[in-house]
Amino acid sequence: MMTNFRKLIVLLALAAIAAPQLKAQGIMGGHVTGNIQIDGQVSHADSLIGASDVPENLLSNSRADILYTNGNFSAGLRFEAYLNPMLGFNALYQGMGVPNFFASYQNDLISVTAGNFYEQFGSGMILRAYEDRYLGLDNSLRGLNVALRPFPGVTIKALTGVQRIYWGYNTQGLVRGVDGEVNLNSIITPMAESKFRMTLGAGFVSKYEPDEFISSPEPGYKLNLPLNVGAGAVRMDMNYGNWSLQAEYAHKGQDPSVMNNYIYREGEALMLNAVYSMKGFSANLQAKRVDNMCFKSARSESGEMLYINYIPAITKQHTYAFLNMYPYATQTTGEMGLQGDVMYKIKKGTLLGGKYGTDIHINGAVITGLDTTTIGGAGTDGYTSSWFKTGDLYYTDLSLEVAKKLSSALKLTCTYGYQIFNPIVEGHHGDLHHNHVAVADLTWKINKKNVLRFEAEWMGSDSKYDPDVDDKRCGDWIMGLVEYNFASSWFISVSDQYSYHDGNNANYYNVSLGYNHGATRLQLGYGKQREGLLCIGGVCRQVPASNGLTFSLTTSF
Amino acid sequence: MKKTIFTALVCALVFLTASCDKIEQDRYTVPAGATGQWFPSHENIPNIQRAMIEKYTGVRCVNCPDADEVIHASLDHYGDNLVAVAIHSGAFGRPLGSDPDLRTEGGTVWYETLVGTSTGLPAAMVNRGDLFNPLSGINDKVDQILAYQPPVSMLMSSTSNNDLLIAEIHIGFLQTISQPLNITLLLTEDNILTTQTHVGGDIHDYAQNHVLRTIFTDAWGVPIDVDKTEGSKYFINLPINLPDQCVAGNCHLVAFISDQESRQILNVVQCDLIP
Numbered sequence: 001m002m003t004n005f006r007k008l009i010v011l012l013a014l015a016a017i018a019a020p021q022l023k024a025q026g027i028m029g030g031h032v033t034g035n036i037q038i039d040g041q042v043s044h045a046d047s048l049i050g051a052s053d054v055p056e057n058l059l060s061n062s063r064a065d066i067l068y069t070n071g072n073f074s075a076g077l078r079f080e081a082y083l084n085p086m087l088g089f090n091a092l093y094q095g096m097g098v099p100n101f102f103a104s105y106q107n108d109l110i111s112v113t114a115g116n117f118y119e120q121f122g123s124g125m126i127l128r129a130y131e132d133r134y135l136g137l138d139n140s141l142r143g144l145n146v147a148l149r150p151f152p153g154v155t156i157k158a159l160t161g162v163q164r165i166y167w168g169y170n171t172q173g174l175v176r177g178v179d180g181e182v183n184l185n186s187i188i189t190p191m192a193e194s195k196f197r198m199t200l201g202a203g204f205v206s207k208y209e210p211d212e213f214i215s216s217p218e219p220g221y222k223l224n225l226p227l228n229v230g231a232g233a234v235r236m237d238m239n240y241g242n243w244s245l246q247a248e249y250a251h252k253g254q255d256p257s258v259m260n261n262y263i264y265r266e267g268e269a270l271m272l273n274a275v276y277s278m279k280g281f282s283a284n285l286q287a288k289r290v291d292n293m294c295f296k297s298a299r300s301e302s303g304e305m306l307y308i309n310y311i312p313a314i315t316k317q318h319t320y321a322f323l324n325m326y327p328y329a330t331q332t333t334g335e336m337g338l339q340g341d342v343m344y345k346i347k348k349g350t351l352l353g354g355k356y357g358t359d360i361h362i363n364g365a366v367i368t369g370l371d372t373t374t375i376g377g378a379g380t381d382g383y384t385s386s387w388f389k390t391g392d393l394y395y396t397d398l399s400l401e402v403a404k405k406l407s408s409a410l411k412l413t414c415t416y417g418y419q420i421f422n423p424i425v426e427g428h429h430g431d432l433h434h435n436h437v438a439v440a441d442l443t444w445k446i447n448k449k450n451v452l453r454f455e456a457e458w459m460g461s462d463s464k465y466d467p468d469v470d471d472k473r474c475g476d477w478i479m480g481l482v483e484y485n486f487a488s489s490w491f492i493s494v495s496d497q498y499s500y501h502d503g504n505n506a507n508y509y510n511v512s513l514g515y516n517h518g519a520t521r522l523q524l525g526y527g528k529q530r531e532g533l534l535c536i537g538g539v540c541r542q543v544p545a546s547n548g549l550t551f552s553l554t555t556s557f
Numbered sequence: 558m559k560k561t562i563f564t565a566l567v568c569a570l571v572f573l574t575a576s577c578d579k580i581e582q583d584r585y586t587v588p589a590g591a592t593g594q595w596f597p598s599h600e601n602i603p604n605i606q607r608a609m610i611e612k613y614t615g616v617r618c619v620n621c622p623d624a625d626e627v628i629h630a631s632l633d634h635y636g637d638n639l640v641a642v643a644i645h646s647g648a649f650g651r652p653l654g655s656d657p658d659l660r661t662e663g664g665t666v667w668y669e670t671l672v673g674t675s676t677g678l679p680a681a682m683v684n685r686g687d688l689f690n691p692l693s694g695i696n697d698k699v700d701q702i703l704a705y706q707p708p709v710s711m712l713m714s715s716t717s718n719n720d721l722l723i724a725e726i727h728i729g730f731l732q733t734i735s736q737p738l739n740i741t742l743l744l745t746e747d748n749i750l751t752t753q754t755h756v757g758g759d760i761h762d763y764a765q766n767h768v769l770r771t772i773f774t775d776a777w778g779v780p781i782d783v784d785k786t787e788g789s790k791y792f793i794n795l796p797i798n799l800p801d802q803c804v805a806g807n808c809h810l811v812a813f814i815s816d817q818e819s820r821q822i823l824n825v826v827q828c829d830l831i832p
Contacts, residue, residue, distance in 0.1 A: 206577060216586040219596045220725070220794040224587040230577030253577045264585050379586045 030070025035519075035556035037133070038062040041086045043548040049506050049528055050472065051545040059086045061093075063133065077101040078116075088534070088543040089136040090303070092166040099167055100140060106147075113145040119159055120310075121179040121203035125250040125269050125293065126231040128310035129163070134534065135541045139307055140164045141175060153186020157203075163297045165305045172209055173297030175308055179203035197239040204232040207297050207308060214262055214299075216379045223262055223379050229255045231267070231295055231309065246273040250293065250309075256378070257299035260292055260333055263382030267292035269311060280345040286314045287338050291370060291385055294332040304541065313538025314339040315365045315397055318417075321497065322437045322459040325473050326421040328367060328395045330538030336390055339365040356405035367395040393432070396420035409446070415439040423471070426533065433463040433474070449488045455481040455495075464502040472531055472545070475503025489516050497530065506530070520555040588723050588794030595783045598792040602729040606707035608699045609640045609813055609825040612691055612767070613672050613680045615649025616656065619756045622763065624679040624691040629766075631695045639699055640811055640827045641767040642745055644668060649678045656751040657802060659765065663743070663772030671820075684822040685815065708732050711826035713812050715797065722797035722830070724773075726812050728781070729790040737817040738785065739778030742795050744770045744830065747807045770808070771800050778815060797830070805831050 040060040045053040060083055067076040081096035082089065102115030118140055121127040131138035143161020150156070157179045162169045181201035185191045191198075207229050214223040235248035252267035269290045276283045288311075295309040314337050315328045342362045346353035369391030372383040399417040406412055417437040423430040437459045444452045456479070463474040481495035490513075497508040510527030531545040612628060614621040625643075632639055645659035646668035652658045672680050672688060681691035683698040712727040724742055745767045753763035773795055783791050799805055808830035814823045 213594060215594070218586060220594075220792060221586040221588060222594065224580055224584050226578035226580055228578045254580055264580060264582075381582070 028070060030068055030073075032066065032068050033557060034064060034066040035554065036062075036064045037552070037554045039086060039550070039552045041546065041548065041550050043087060043546040046528065046545070046547040048504065049508070049545040049547060050470070050531055051528070051547040054087070054548075056084050059084055061086050061089060061133075062096075072107050073103070073105050075101075075103040085136075087546050088541055090166065093136065095167055097167060099164060100138075109149060111147045114143075116140045116142050116164070117145040117159070117161070119145055119157065119177075121157070121177065121205070122201055122233055122235045122248050123246075123271055123312050124310035125248060125271065125312075126203055126233045126252070126295070126309050127175075127177050127179075127205045128307075130310070132536055132539070135304070135536055135539055137304060137539065137541075138164050139305065142169055143175075151187060153183035155181045163306050163308070165298075165301075170297050170301075170306055173306065174208040175205065175297055176207075177203060177205035195241055197237075199237040201235045201237075202233065204230060205295075205308060206230045207295075209297070209299060212300070214256070214378070217377060218379070221379075223256060225256060225299070226254050229253050229295075242276055242278050244275045244277075247271070252293055252295055255292075255295065255299070257294065257296060258302045259294040259296065260382065262299075262378035263292070263376075263380060265292050265382045267295070269293045271312060280347065282341075282343045284341040285339070286341075288312070288314055289336045289370075289387070290330075290332060291334050292382075304539075311538065313535075315367065315395065315538070316341070316363045316399065317537070318399070320415060320437070320439045320441075320455075320457060321479060322435075322439070322457045322477060323399065323415070323417045323419070325459065325477075325532065326419055326433065326435065327533055327535035327540060328365075328397070328421075328538065329425055329533065329535055329540040331367075331369070331394065331425060334370040334372070334385070334391075335367055335394060336370060337365065337367040339363070354404065359401075359403040361401040361403070362399070363401075364398045365396070366393070368393050392422060392424065393420065394422045394425050409444055411443045411445075413439075413441040413443075415441070428469070428471075430469065431463075433461055435459055435461045435463075449486065451485040453481075453483040453485075455479075455483075457481075461502070465499070465504045467504075472499075472504055472506060475499045476501035477503065490514065491516075495527075519557070521553070523550075523552045525550040584721070587721070588796045595781065595791040595793050598727045598729070598790040600712055600727045600790070600792065602710040602712045602727050602790060604707065604710050604729075604731060605638065606703055606705050607638045607640060607711075607825045608635070608683050608702040609642060609811070609822055610691070610695065610699070611667070611671075611682045611685075612641060612643045613646045613668055613676075613678055614643050615645050615647065615651070615678055616653055616659070616751050616763075616765075617651060617754050618649040618678040619754050620692065621649075621679045622753055622755050622760065624681070625766070627692055627695060628681075631699060634696065635699060635703070637827070638703060640813075640825050642743065642769050642811060643765065643767045644769045645765075646672065646678065647674050653752045653754070653759075657749070659749065659751070659768050661769055661771055663776040664769045666776040684825075685820050706731070707824050708734055709738075709814055709824050711812065711814065711824050713810060713826045713828045715810055715828055715830055715832055722799065724795045724797055724810050724812065725792060726795065726826070727790065727792040728814065730785050730787055733787045734785040738781045738814055738823070739817050740774065740781055740793070740812060740814050741776075741778035742773040742810065742812045744773065744797070744800070744803070745809045745811055746770050746803050747809075748804075749807075767809075770803055773797060777817075777820065780817070781814065799830070 042058055043054045062081040064079045077098050078100040079098050082093040085093045100116040102113055104113040118129045129139055129141045141161035145159040148156045160176045162171050184198045211225055216222055231252035233250035238245045248271045250269045254264045254266055256262040256264055272287045274285045290311050296306045297308055298306045311330045311332050313330050318324045344360045346358040348357040352358055370385045371389035371391045372385045374383050375381050397419050401415040403413040419435045421433040439457045442454045459477040465474040477499050479497040483493035485491040493512045495510045499506055508528040508530050512525040514523040526549050529546040532543055533540045534543045628641055632641055644664040650660045679691050680688050682688055684702050710729040714725050716723050716725055747766040749765040749768055750762045751765055753760045809827055810830055811827045813825035
């Protein structure tokens with residue numbers, strides 16, 4: 001294994017060295033760009049935090065994206081190596097190879113991609129092919145993707161393909177889709193100069209899967225599965241002056257799958273987003289209702305792969321550790337949510353604004369389940385639901401952030417957060433967790449090349465650590481962090497999180513050292529990682545506990 | 558050019574819109590048998606050995622009406638213990654005038670494989686034994702079969718579930734069987750009036766009985782993928798799609814278990830399509 005890893009390092013290093021030459025010289029008049037990332041991990045057993053030994057000693061995830069561009073033509077590939085996959089990434093990624101490649105041509109009228117591609121219709125509620133390396137997620141489509149722009153302001157997309165699943169492709173599940181978008185201001189002459197801007201769009205996606213045997217609860221019977229499942233959506237985007245409104249409604253046909261316990265209820269989702277913004281102030285209100293909208297290209301896939309669609313998250317993506325300790329995972333089977341977000345800058349020279357002004361950011365989100373009445377299980381419509389009634393509370397997140405520059409060198413950001421978390425969204429039963437979080441973040445810009453940052457966090461929770469449940473997030477926590485950026489290129493940080501009350505008394509210390517040079521970044525870390533969920537955009541990955549060394553190298557050319 | 562592309566894409570959209578299956582609520586579940594799924598049975602399955610006579614015939618077969626009389630006599634003699642299936646086949650089976658074509662896809666497979674197109678009709682087999690002329694010797698062959706202790710017992714009934722006709726077939730292993738077995742389900746119909754050639758001249762409005770109308774499984778059946786040890790019992794539900802031209806009240810279901818390799822029939826059962 002170590003031999004393979006060394007070969008990989010040499011290969012990627014050679015690619016990094018050779019790439020600038022290729023770019024400088026060009027290949028047949030074109031040029032080559034790309035990026036490389038190598039992440040590695042060494043972890044040892046720690047019974048207190050639940051970390052186990054890694055038999056391989058060293059785990060690594062690596063990738064290199066290479067893009068060749070020549071005029072309207074481009075082609076690219078991605079090399080990936082998981083030797084072996086780092087903790088928290090699916091073991092089915094083990095191995096290395098070139099899973100993604102494509103060739104593309106585009107001009108003013110048309111763009112065509114053959115091979116792997118990523119695509120999104122609207123907000124993604126019926127189709128979003130995307131990848132997130134930190135979630136270990138890649139649902140790229142391999143097939144053909146065409147986009148036409150027959151008139152200014154009109155875009156029509158059509159695609160067909162199969163989805164990537166780890167190192168293979170789900171060739172049993174075909175995905176086909178079309179999407180059209182029209183900007184009314186571009187095609188209706190009197191509206192061309194109007195302050196009122198409007199874009200309309202609609203899309204349709206169909207998946208095909210062959211029949212399979214899924215037994216009915218009634219002996220001697222099986223489920224009569226729809227082989228073609230369609231999902232359609234309509235959307236609009238309006239702007240007028242400081243106001244904007246986006247709305248999208250999606251509907252999905254019968255799609256019995258393991259994710260919805262093989263019920264035949266049709267799915268639907270509504271997403272609304274209203275924004276008002278002006279200098280120094282912005283307000284945003286989002287609402288969504290999602291009902292049975294899990295859409296995968298394999299009805300028996302229960303893991304994180306093969307999602308055709310994506311339900312956007314409306315909870316805030318926090319940056320501070322304790323506010324992120326209980327991230328919210330979107331419930332594609334059913335949820336309702338409301339989020340409000342207000343940002344206001346108190347002007348300079350006022351009592352509260354002081355010399356530099358003060359930024360205030362208030363955010364609140366409430367997510368609940370649906371109010372449902374059960375009809376039956378597999379082979380039935382499953383349930384009925386009331387459109388406007390809410391079910392169990394899943395998640396509440398309120399936060400107030402005040403950022404103030406105290407002097408030309410000092411900036412202080414104070415944050416208070418209150419969260420209510422229902423463990424049922426992670427598939428567990430138990431009491432609601434009520435958490436209060438306070439954060440103070442002080443940045444001291446010593447000079448142009450030296451910056452020192454201090455961060456202190458506290459979380460008080462009514463949850464108590466129970467060894468039977470083993471949720472290591474429970475209890476009250478404190479955290480301190482010191483980060484020093486020096487010589488413009490280097491940084492070092494030291495931090496510690498400690499569950500001091502009602503927790504399992506674990507100490508999660510970390511030391512990190514990094515170096516940046518142009519597009520290259522090298523980072524080394526040593527410490528303990530708490531197990532939990534890593535969520536990006538409402539899509540989550542379970543991260544197991546680890547104890548040891550981590551390193552990361554990224555570069556682009 | 559742009560309009561052409563636009564039109565093509567609209568057509569693609571229409572095509573895709575059609576690519577969405579809608580399952581009616583009363584069809585969310587269907588009999589599992591089509592995929593060969595068996596379930597434990599708790600039915601009391603009669604321990605009876607039965608025989609099946611396959612008569613290869615045709616409306617242009619001049620000796621076939623005489624064979625029919627012989628077979629009917631045997632049926633009267635053996636009652637439910639003998640099941641007859643008339644397979645209209647080959648050139649002898651070509652319809653006369655505007656009469657319906659009684660040949661079937663599955664029957665043609667049997668005829669070409671088990672009988673051969675060069676063989677004269679009528680021809681018959683009992684439980685897929687030797688081919689013989691059914692004008693004589695039927696009862697000897699049936700007696701030999703019925704003298705056996707059945708290796709497997711069968712029970713069949715037809716039921717209706719949300720207007721869907723289902724054949725519920727129970728089987729019980731009376732001895733342990735190691736070789737692979739298949740089960741075949743077919744439909745026969747009585748009293749189909751056609752012109753029939755005969756040595757004495759054409760017979761108009763001749764009542765064709767036991768006519769093979771369709772085979773619901775594969776022509777050679779579907780595998781019985783179960784543990785075939787003595788004492789074990791299973792059942793399977795197979796969906797029935799009645800051909801348009803059939804009169805339900807005149808139809809019967811016939812199911813038989815056969816050896817996958819030799820195709821010999823181990824046992825057979827029959828019931829009316831409409832209970």
